[in-house]
Amino acid sequence: MYPCDTCGRQYRRLISLQRHKRLECGKEAQFECALCHAKFKHKHSLLRHYNVHMADVKKSSKFEREERFA
Ligand SMILES: [Zn+2]
Numbered sequence: 001m002y003p004c005d006t007c008g009r010q011y012r013r014l015i016s017l018q019r020h021k022r023l024e025c026g027k028e029a030q031f032e033c034a035l036c037h038a039k040f041k042h043k044h045s046l047l048r049h050y051n052v053h054m055a056d057v058k059k060s061s062k063f064e065r066e067e068r069f070a
């Protein structure tokens with residue numbers, strides 16, 4: 001058996017392991033932020049990360065308003 005040194009999956013054929021490493025390994029756990037392309041292993045981490053952008057949007061629109069009134 002050929003174990004993947006990254007995720008521990010085992011393959012009977014070396015070519016299957018190589019294909020796994022090239023195409024599959026680590027890919028399923030990749031969640032990417034559409035706004036800044038930061039990558040997260042877990043979906044909940046990405047969702048929590050989006051709050052950062054939401055806060056930024058609120059903050060900047062507040063600043064714009066304040067500037068207009070100043
Ligand atoms: Zn793997």
Ligand SMILES: [Zn+2]
Binds near residue numbers: 033034035038049
């Ligand atoms: Zn982001």
